[in-house]
Amino acid sequence: MTTIICAECGKAPFGVQPSGLFRCDRCGSEITARDLVFDEGEVWVIDSAGTLGYLPAPN
Numbered sequence: 512m513t514t515i516i517c518a519e520c521g522k523a524p525f526g527v528q529p530s531g532l533f534r535c536d537r538c539g540s541e542i543t544a545r546d547l548v549f550d551e552g553e554v555w556v557i558d559s560a561g562t563l564g565y566l567p568a569p570n
């Protein structure tokens with residue numbers, strides 16, 4: 512998994528919230544899964560710690 516870093520502060524990853532939103536650990540910026548833009552075949556994932564990331568397209 513490649514961790515997605517907040518575009519607002521450029522410092523911290525996003526953690527999943529009970530609301531289903533993703534919140535930056537540092538600046539508090541919130542995004543939704545719909546805000547994520549990926550290349551073809553890439554998918555977003557959440558690791559066991561609740562951190563947002565993505566998986567590259569399968570070969």
Ligand SMILES: [Zn+2]
Binds near residue numbers: 539
């Ligand atoms: Zn941030």
